[in-house]
Amino acid sequence: MTKQRSHAYFLAWAIFIFIVGVVLPLGARQYQLALLTEMIIFALFAVSYNLLLGYAGLLSFGHAMFFGLGAYTVAIVFNRIPGLSFFGAVIISVMVTTTAGFAVGSLLLRHKGVPFALLTLAFNALFYAIATKWHSITGGDDGLSIRLPDINLGFAHLKTTDITVFYYITLIIIGLMTLFCWYFTRTAMGQTVLLMRENEERMKFLGYNTNVSRLILFVFTGFLAGLAGSFYTLFNQFTSITAISIDMSTIVVLMVIIGGTGSFIGPILGACVYIYLQDFLSDITDRWPFIMGLIFVFMILYVPRGLSGLINSLIERLRGRWHLPGNIETEE
């Protein structure tokens, strides 16, 4: 399949999903709309995580440090700066997480593999400790609640506390960001990251500065996770210690593994399945995290390529040799 056709396929899919996203709320109840909003937010979080794990081969157990930092920054600036606009807070928040991504990344990226995984976990624990202990700023265990300002576009006044309005804002901003992530994987920079995972020595030999490329990727994923985190706070109009905890890092690992690391679509699928399952299972039993754990281990043992890998191989079987356009494959 040529690159152009694969692009066209993906864009067709993206437009299709977007239209579904636009039409879907018309028949949905408020509760379902809230669930959809959460899915979109976590889809971006999972996609940003997969840029690290799937594309760069970096296993992190601390991705919630950026998610939580974004979530807390939004809550803090709304509480500290009166009259701040909706997007003003989001912009400050992603600037803070991007800076943090740069600081943490330049400390950690000298390591790879297992030590890297360990250090991300330790840094996440540090962020968590700060959030719990620095009570005067973060509210400690009580968390922080915010009053969501409306958006005034000049020609229209958007009431953000209305879930339908909030859903559309999330769909447009996070959706565009997710599309940009896909575009990023197709740029020279994204391909460099991919090739680095396959053979770093060779990339160095060809004259690429792999450390800089890795740092850029890490900062970019920190930025994305921060954006998802700030929307998480805006959506709940509250942020709690969970947002920055290792539990949150755990959740994103579960999502990405269930969805599959081998494709761009996988994490999005994983996030949707996870949020849906969580909603569905928590109605039936209090023990839903246990069931999630079993599903996770089952996936690793028997479906290592995740749901997207499963669907891919089904489609391939149905249509002979045919690749889904979302595949992360280097040969083209």
Add this chain to the structure above:
Amino acid sequence: MSDIPVFFLHGLVYAGLLFLVSSGLTLVFGIMNVLNLAHAAFYMLGAYFSYSLLHATGNFWLSLIVCPSLLFLVGAAVERFLLRRVHVYGHVQELLITFGVAYIITESVKWIWGNYPLGVNLGGFLTGSVNLFGLFYPVYRLFMFFCAILISLIMAAVLFKTKIGIIVRASVDDSEMVNTLGVNVPLVFTGVFGFGAALSGFAGVIAGPLLTTYPGMAAEILVDAFVVIVIGGMGSLGGALLASLMIGELQSFGALLFPKLSLALMYMLMAGVLIIRPSGLFGEEQ
């Protein structure tokens, strides 16, 4: 100023506990190149098994022997039936499977024993205090410290004076070469993994009565133990010992001198060590 010896002893006790947990972790990493994220979950299981056994029999000494043995079986089963299956897929999958096991164990613990702290009543002479050069110190903490020293000495004796120890140390160096020499390396892997789980479980049994038994205890010690093996150097037992002492004392005196900063101190030490020596104090240069 009379606090200083007390805090020094507290630091030593916590260092002993940390060494019990991190030595198994670093040994497993050295041999199998697997970072066992379920290691602290085994520690927690040890504490909970001991709680139930104490409830049933009231005999603490019994649980000191039974719980680690049970955890040996749990650990060996995890290695044999889960870890070995994903070995072919590489380190990331291995790490993820131990992560899944840790998650399942934590959730099972919440399910079976409840999501709240459990107190353990020991009774007997362990609950009292003892006069130590004019300083009253709880017997139980001293007991923990001596347990840690005893186990470390036994471990050192096994590792350095027996044939099994030679095989294990050789496997740390080059497990493929050991395999070619006719040693059943997969069996060594299962044994070491189970042994690490047992050590961790033992630490859990002795930590339970002091640090309270609750579902968050695993995550708490996991991060500390990780910091220890990162500072000490991954796979190095001597490094784990030194780093355990450093972290134990740092936490103890940190709580005394800078109560607000005590958590951050540990990470600052780690960041400092990593900047100067990225592979840890005793780690091999990559």
